[in-house]
Amino acid sequence: MYGMISYLIGFWLIPRLWRDAKERGWLTLADAFRDLYNSRFVAGFVALTGALWSIPYVQLQIQGMGYIIEVSGYGYIDPLTAKVVAFTLLAIFVIIGGLVSVASINALQGAIMLIAIWFIGIVSPIVAFGGIDKLFNTLTSYNPPPSAKFHLYPTTSDLYFLYSIILIAPMAFWLWPNRVQNIFGARDEETVKRNMVLVGIYQLSQIPAILVGLTAVGLVAKGLLNVPIHVKEYADQSFMLVARTLFNPFIVGLIGAGALAASISTAAAILHVSGALFSKNIVFAKNEKQLLIYARLFTCLIALISLILAIYAPGALIYLLLVGYAGIVQFFPEYIIALKKPGLIDKYTAVTAMSAGMIVVGYVKYYYGRIWNIYEGLWGLLANLLVLSIMLLIKKLIKGKQ
Template identity: 30%
Template sequence: MSIALIIIFGVILFSAGVGIFAGRNVKMDLENWTVGGRKFGILLIWLLMAGEIYTTFTFLGASGWAYSKGAPAFYILIYGALAYTISFFILPVIWRIGKRHRLHTQPDFFVTLYRSRSLGILVAVIGVFSIIPYLQLQLAGLGFIVEVASNGAITSNVAILISFVLTCAFVFTSGIKGAAWVAVIKDILMIAAVFIVGFGVPSIYFGGFGKMMGALMEKMPDHLVFPGSTPNMDTLWVMSTILLTAMGFYMWPHIYGSVFSAKSDKILKRNAIIMPFYQIPIFLIFMVGFTALLVIPGLENGDLAFLDLVNKTYPAWFMGFVGAAGAVTAMVPAAILVLFASTLVAKNIYQAGFKPQASDESVLRLSRIMVAVIMGVSLFFALKYPNELVPLLILGYDGVCQFFPGTVLGLTWRKVTKQGVFCGILVGVGSVIFFIASGNDPFLGINAGFVGLVLNAAVTVLVSLLTQNKAGKD
């Protein structure tokens, strides 16, 4: 057994152990399982949110985009900072409503705000359909990283299966608290890996960022301004994509839901202030992608840039360390994704739609069963269709973004109605599917999801004004 293999397995097992251990001495009811009893302080909230946000896409996608697309990748550095700015204003308010009405999930919030069960079900269904490709992407990314890092000793499928079982185990036993504790390990490993490689490779090959960037500016200056090395990702695409992703960011059901696990509204506000510091590693990941472009040009798959460069530069045990960090980086978001998808199915679709008299205990029981079911579905797709993920994920992101008008208008505009929000979401999601299916993304240079969002907001306002008398909002 090689040293890389021992490191990868050791870290995965240790992390799952910590996740299972985190749930000891906690009486598991729905409140503790989904929102940690609303007891998370600033440190745990920060780690949890960073744990959800920094996924395998950060490792592979950001460096891959810097490598193959160039400047359009910068949107990844920007949108987080803007999402945190939005969160500064809306999350504390969402939290206060959640606290008062004991909410657990995003559809709960819509049901309460608009007094409409069917709106809750719509939000839950779109949420689950958006989560599954995201979960798949985590599993596939994990398999990919471990296979490359172990030099093929562990195949992608074996890695996915092992981490699948372990992640299900700690979500099942410890709920969100398990995910938060594993996030501690994940954050430490990932930041260490990114700092070592991010500062390391530019100085090893060029003697620093400045010299490396200088070489790149001389060789291919167009790569570093929009549209970079892409035909259609010009400034307008970048601007609309940033706005779309910044607004959609906290609309992911799992991120929305974890807001409720904070101890107070002030913690969310302070968290919003410190979150942008977490963007710095992305800059370092770009530097790795750019260095790779100069040192190992011509890769067919840009997503390999980070791992291939590490492989070329560092000893095998370090590859194991990066593989381990990558694996845990996939497990934490996967855990939170599956936890909230399960709760959406059990609470907001099954209980709300079919069995209103179901007790909290039976909802929790069903949620726990759904963990295995939803992971199983994602696993099936990850093994069977590993290469068709990205278009689905884009569709998922465009889908959850459509909750933004209903959330923000619901908090700020007294005249918004459930009919307005319902129609807005349907038009938004429908138009996005239409644009993507008909090959019109980007549409006139603008991200199609953003077009859907604008249509959604317009319809929400218009229908709300037309349905004033039937208004059912607080």
């Protein structure tokens, strides 16, 4: 839901961001912060923290690729080997391919995944149950085990989580380093608007994706899938497990190829942008050769950390993504306020407030998991705004006494 809301907001917001970038010569979010706050320090902070909060995003891609390889191996590939193979594929693609290969493969993976998602989503319930209505009949009569997280009817606690996500995540959606660079680097405003509409329509593919997940639960209910789909690491394998259960290996391989391409291109784009931000805004490369060396070293570091976390601290894929969103959204108030009210916030206030929000996100996530089942990104943003308000008030009081 937050993706759909983000594209609605984007059609109004992104042209404005593009115009500001074009007028002021921005190519990255760090460029924008450096200009808005007249500070390399702020730009370096945004570049570094943006890259660090992208780690969960890269981790989920490695985990996702590992699941695809593991399930497509029909039991012959263990999880560790699958993740290492996924990391190796990503490393080869990033080092050899560059951003040009990301653009090239996006067209291929987009076509394959669009066809695959709709095909599996619509056909699977028909093949397995005789129709989508019969799938829901199966689900409504199914009693999942007590440990299961799956239930058809949302609780009050579920709604708290849902509402807090769809409030916060759309703010962060357009602040990911790779998305910002795509917007700022667009040829003209019409291109930006056209992309918003076309990619926004792609969000309709959430419908068949949800049907695949429900089909997986239905297959478990009927005893056709002997996998504990309610356990988080298996839940994320639903798409490939449904394909493997209902279709022949050729179709499974084709779907897996498209999914791998999607994950590789997404992770590669994030790694490329993170490496470039690091070399340009933190170590300040003096020439193109230095920039390339520093970018590759930082890219390797981010990728290795992501692999280690994927092996030793795997999480449900969507929750990994939401951790990244919770950190990235902390840029939002300081960015928008600086655009609307230049000079209101100084660089120290901005960095302190953003840091406070990020620390609260990490603290809540690590020590509590979730307070009152409210998304940690909201707690972080509230802390960010509180610190920002207090520092602005102190600044105003000091100025009033002078």
